Amino acid sequence: xxxxxxxxxxxxxxxxxxxxxxxxxxxxxxxxxxxxxxxxxxxxxxxxxxxxxxxxxxxxxxxxxxxxxxxxxxxxxxxxxxxxxxxxxxxxxxxxxxxxxxxxxxxxxxxxxxxxxxxxxxxxxxxxxxxxxxxxxxxxxxxxxxxxxxxxxxxxxxxxxxxxxxxxxxxxxxxxxxxxxxxxxxxxxxxxxxxxxxxxxxxxxxxxxxxxxxxxxxxxxxxxxxxxxxxxxxxxxxxxxxxxxxxxxxxxxxxxxxxxxxxxxxxxxxxxxxxxxxxxxxxxxxxxxxxxxxxxxxxxxxxxxxxxxxxxxxxxxxxxxxxxxxxxxxxxxxxxxxxxxxxxxxxxxxxxxxxxxxxxxxxxxxxxxxxxxxxxxxxxxxxxxxxxxxxxxxxxxxxxxxxxxxxxxxxxxxxxxxxxxxxxxxxxxxxxxxxxxxxxxxxxxxxxxxxxxxxxxxxxxxxxxxxxxxxx
Amino acid sequence: xxxxxxxxxxxxxxxxxxxxxxxxxxxxxxxxxxxxxxxxxxxxxxxxxxxxxxxxxxxxxxxxxxxxxxxxxxxx
Ligand code: HEM
Ligand code: HEM
Ligand code: SF4
Ligand code: SF4
Numbered sequence: 001x002x003x004x005x006x007x008x009x010x011x012x013x014x015x016x017x018x019x020x021x022x023x024x025x026x027x028x029x030x031x032x033x034x035x036x037x038x039x040x041x042x043x044x045x046x047x048x049x050x051x052x053x054x055x056x057x058x059x060x061x062x063x064x065x066x067x068x069x070x071x072x073x074x075x076x077x078x079x080x081x082x083x084x085x086x087x088x089x090x091x092x093x094x095x096x097x098x099x100x101x102x103x104x105x106x107x108x109x110x111x112x113x114x115x116x117x118x119x120x121x122x123x124x125x126x127x128x129x130x131x132x133x134x135x136x137x138x139x140x141x142x143x144x145x146x147x148x149x150x151x152x153x154x155x156x157x158x159x160x161x162x163x164x165x166x167x168x169x170x171x172x173x174x175x176x177x178x179x180x181x182x183x184x185x186x187x188x189x190x191x192x193x194x195x196x197x198x199x200x201x202x203x204x205x206x207x208x209x210x211x212x213x214x215x216x217x218x219x220x221x222x223x224x225x226x227x228x229x230x231x232x233x234x235x236x237x238x239x240x241x242x243x244x245x246x247x248x249x250x251x252x253x254x255x256x257x258x259x260x261x262x263x264x265x266x267x268x269x270x271x272x273x274x275x276x277x278x279x280x281x282x283x284x285x286x287x288x289x290x291x292x293x294x295x296x297x298x299x300x301x302x303x304x305x306x307x308x309x310x311x312x313x314x315x316x317x318x319x320x321x322x323x324x325x326x327x328x329x330x331x332x333x334x335x336x337x338x339x340x341x342x343x344x345x346x347x348x349x350x351x352x353x354x355x356x357x358x359x360x361x362x363x364x365x366x367x368x369x370x371x372x373x374x375x376x377x378x379x380x381x382x383x384x385x386x387x388x389x390x391x392x393x394x395x396x397x398x399x400x401x402x403x404x405x406x407x408x409x410x411x412x413x414x415x416x417x418x419x420x421x422x423x424x425x426x427x428x429x430x431x432x433x434x435x436x437x438x439x440x441x442x443x444x445x446x447x448x449x450x451x452x453x454x455x456x457x458x459x460x461x462x463x464x465x466x467x468x469x470x471x472x
Numbered sequence: 473x474x475x476x477x478x479x480x481x482x483x484x485x486x487x488x489x490x491x492x493x494x495x496x497x498x499x500x501x502x503x504x505x506x507x508x509x510x511x512x513x514x515x516x517x518x519x520x521x522x523x524x525x526x527x528x529x530x531x532x533x534x535x536x537x538x539x540x541x542x543x544x545x546x547x548x
Contacts, residue, residue, distance in 0.1 A: 105529050105538065110522055116532040134532075203528075203535030204494070242521075243528070243535035244494040244514040405510050410493045411534055 003226075006234050010196050014148035017194070019155040020074070027069040028062075036065045039080065040087030044094075060086055063163050074159070077179055078128035081162045085178065088126045106133055106181055108188040112243040114199030115184055131180040132162070135187060136173040136200035138208045138233070138240075141226040142216060143168065152195055160187050170266060171250060172210030173200035204247050206239040211253035212260040220345065221255030222273030222358035223386045229253050231390055232397075245401070246408035256354060257342045263363075263377070268414040269400065270363040270377040271386075271393075275355030278335040279344070285351035286311075286331045296347050315344050359385040362396065364426070365415030375415050378423065381432065396430065403429045424449060476516035479504040481525060484539040491529050491536040 028036075038061065049055045064082040072079060092098050104117025116134040123130040137153070153174065157165055162178035169175045179187065191197040200208035209232055212218070214225030232251060233240070239249075252263030255273040263270035288294045289309060295302055296309050311331075316324045323337035324344065331351075333344075345352045362384065363377030384392055400414065403426075408417045418426045427434055436442040452458045483500035484492065497517055501508045517537060520526040529536045 102531060105527055107528050107530060112521070112528040112535050113530065115530070117530065118532075202532060203530040205535065238518075242514065242518050244510065244517070246493075246495065247534055402510075410495060 006230075007196075012146075012148050012152055012195060014151045017148075017152040017155070019159050020070075024070060024074065028065050033062060033065055036061060036068075038064055038083040038086055040083060040090060042086050042090040045086050045090050057086065060164065067158075067163060070158075075163075076160050076183060077162060081128040081132075081178060082164060084126040084129045085132070085162070085164075088120060088122055088129060091122065091125075100132070104133075106184060108184050108199070111188075111199060111241045113202040113205040113241060116202050117181075118178075129162075129178065132178040133181065133184065134178065135161075135176040135184070136169065136171075136202055136208065137176060137191065138198045138200035139168055139172045139174055139210065141230050142211055142213050143172070144216070149195070153191075153197070156187065156190050156195075160190075171200065171207045172261075173208050199241075201240045201248075204243040204245045205241065205249070206236050206245070207248055207250045208240070209233050209251040209253070210261055212255050214253070214255045218255060220258065220273075220342070220349075220354060222275055222354055223253070223255055223271070223360050225253040225255045225271075225273070227388060228271065228386060228390060228393070231388060232393075235394065236397075239401075245405060247411050247413055249401075249404075249414065253360075257340050258346070263366075265366050265374065265376055266368075267366055267377065268364065269397065270366060271360045272363065273354075273358060273386075274340050274361050274383065275358045276383055277355035277357040279333050279338065279355060280353040281331055281333065282351050282353075283330055286348065287329075289348050289351055294348075294350055298349055315347050318343055359383050362393075364400070365413070365418050367413045367415045369413075377415075378418070379437070380423075380426070380430065382435070382437075399430055473512070473516055473519065475505060476501050476508060476513055477520055480513075480516060480520060481539075484526070484537075491538045493536055497537060 045057055048057045060082050064080075064086070067075060067079040067082060070079060078084075088099050099120055099122045101119040101121050104119060106117035107113075107115045114136050116136070118132045118134060120126055120129050120132060140149075154163075154165070157163055157176050160179060160183045161176050164177040166175035166177055176187070188199065191199065209229045211225035211229035212221070214221045214223070214227075216226055229251070239245070249269070250267040251269050251271070252261050252267035253271045254261055254263045257272055257274060259272065263272060285294065289296060290311050292309060296314065311326070316326065319338075320341050320343070321337045321339045323334040325332050335355075345354065360383070361379060362381040363379045366375060366377040368374040381396065384396075386393065404414050404417055407421070408414070412420075423438060424434065439445055479501045480497050483497065487496075489496075494514070494517070498508075498510055498513050501513045501516070517526060521528065521537075524540055526537050527540050529538045
């Protein structure tokens with residue numbers, strides 16, 4: 001389906017938007033970087049560069065040097081803010097405690113989210129980071145943008161912020177790290193009016209919804225993740241910007257159970273594309289895999305010799321529900337038992353494909369609290385069709401929000417509320433029946449709970465009347 | 473709407489606290505107007521934000537409402 005924007009799309013041209021010249025952007029040599037020392041002693045922070053992984057400290061030093069070499073009137077935030085940031089981090093290591101104050105009344109007019117206020121409590125020592133507010137920028141669907149857009153936001157943030165940004169936060173947003181209060185409105189204006197770019201969610205809001213590549217690039221996608229994400233982002237603008245929830249709420253959209261945006265682990269309401277009919281099998285291609293003509297896994301493991309491809313060992317025996325077999329040289333799948341794990345499809349993408357009757361499963365309640373540890377979403381709605389304008393999905397969303405806003409305690413995520421009340425109550429809210437797959441060990445656990453109103457005569461009975469019919 | 477806005481402001485002014493969860497506002501309005509619905513109350517709160525009588529207070533992970541000019545000010 002072709003993209004139909006909700007508003008007229010401007011074409012951004014970096015040449016017209018740019019703030020810095022090429023010389024200003026490439027203003028230091030690798031030699032200078034090697035000899036560069038930030039103005040504060042930061043021995044413990046330096047340690048972070050020594051491990052095997054890329055370090056934010058290395059990136060921050062580049063930015064610090066870059067700012068040092070820019071002319072002072074080319075930045076509205078003090079050029080030393082990155083050095084001060086690293087300096088304060090060292091003090092926090094020394095003291096074993098943080099030097100950021102918590103929260104603040106900062107924001108842009110009319111929005112209850114998108115800006116996270118931060119103030120240093122060592123403002124005399126580190127004046128350039130006295131304010132270090134974070135801004136969240138709602139990423140384009142699937143994080144598709146072009147270099148003109150990226151250059152434009154980098155220039156903007158160099159000019160009006162610390163120049164440090166984070167691509168991307170776990171909600172998906174592009175995170176602008178560190179600016180002063182007086183820059184918030186100008187940045188907001190530039191983003192919205194010039195770059196046609198909204199802020200994302202923070203606080204007790206709907207957080208910026210995010211999605212996998214979906215049908216744009218991935219042939220496994222069972223739903224148009226980009227379209228759904230875009231539609232729900234627009235439809236729920238008020239929930240995104242004007243908080244009234246007990247706490248944060250996240251939507252994420254995966255086009256298939258491979259889960260490239262990990263919606264099952266990272267969202268209160270996870271949408272995962274799936275199919276109701278059968279896996280499509282191309283028997284000739286199956287033979288080509290067996291015969292070694294097509295490399296398994298799209299050639300992903302070809303860096304090393306793993307021996308000849310063994311369909312029994314590598315596919316059939318690894319099927320989690322044991323629903324595949326070879327019969328007279330043909331691959332058979334008992335689709336009723338298939339749990340849609342994607343393993344066989346991932347190994348033999350040219351032979352096996354998701355079915356054609358597609359939609360999504362909806363799971364609820366993931367969160368990652370620090371004290372109790374991560375909790376995954378629970379499969380609650382096995383299948384719904386996903387066709388624009390997604391009225392059926394919105395109906396589900398609103399049932400869940402109404403319940404959570406009514407019953408949820410302040411700072412209680414949906415997953416915790418479901419735990420507090422139990423799945424049966426949640427199913428009642430959604431008006432859907434329970435199914436055995438929702439129960440651990442359904443064969444040994446009867447999982448049937450009667451409610452008083454479901455039992456004729458209720459739970460009270462006349463014992464004498466009963467005894468008259470049933471001797472002890 | 474005006475009635476809800478008044479209920480919110482009356483509550484915010486009389487409270488000892490300076491920051492309120494949305495659910496505090498909801499309860500306060502429902503005391504005066506028992507049938508008031510969450511979505512309507514939210515619209516009233518948003519209107520007060522737009523009129524600059526209420527402000528948002530955000531810690532980053534959760535958001536509260538406050539009365540403009542009271543409690544913690546910007547550069548705390
Ligand atoms: C005594 C001091 C503090 C207390 C009691 C406190 C308490 C809290 C609580 C209860 C939360 C919500 C946690 C959750 O359930 O998700 C939170 C979140 C947060 N706090 Fe603090 N905090 C303190 C200091 C700080 C400081 C100094 C900073 C930063 C410099 C900070 C940064 C944050 C951030 C960024 C979050 C949001 C985390 C998220 O949910 O994404 N806190 N804090
Ligand atoms: C290079 C340094 C930093 C990196 C790589 C970084 C990275 C991140 C990431 C990945 C997130 C999660 C975003 C999301 O959930 O969407 C985040 C959130 C956040 N960061 Fe940072 N951060 C950095 C520095 C800082 C500093 C210095 C501060 C405070 C002064 C800060 C304050 C926050 C806050 C307030 C949040 C949001 C918490 C929430 O979810 O409500 N960050 N950061
Ligand atoms: S989640 Fe599935 S559909 Fe989406 S990009 Fe990953 S493999 Fe493709
Ligand atoms: S998708 Fe998974 S469960 Fe289904 S047949 Fe393939 S390996 Fe088995």
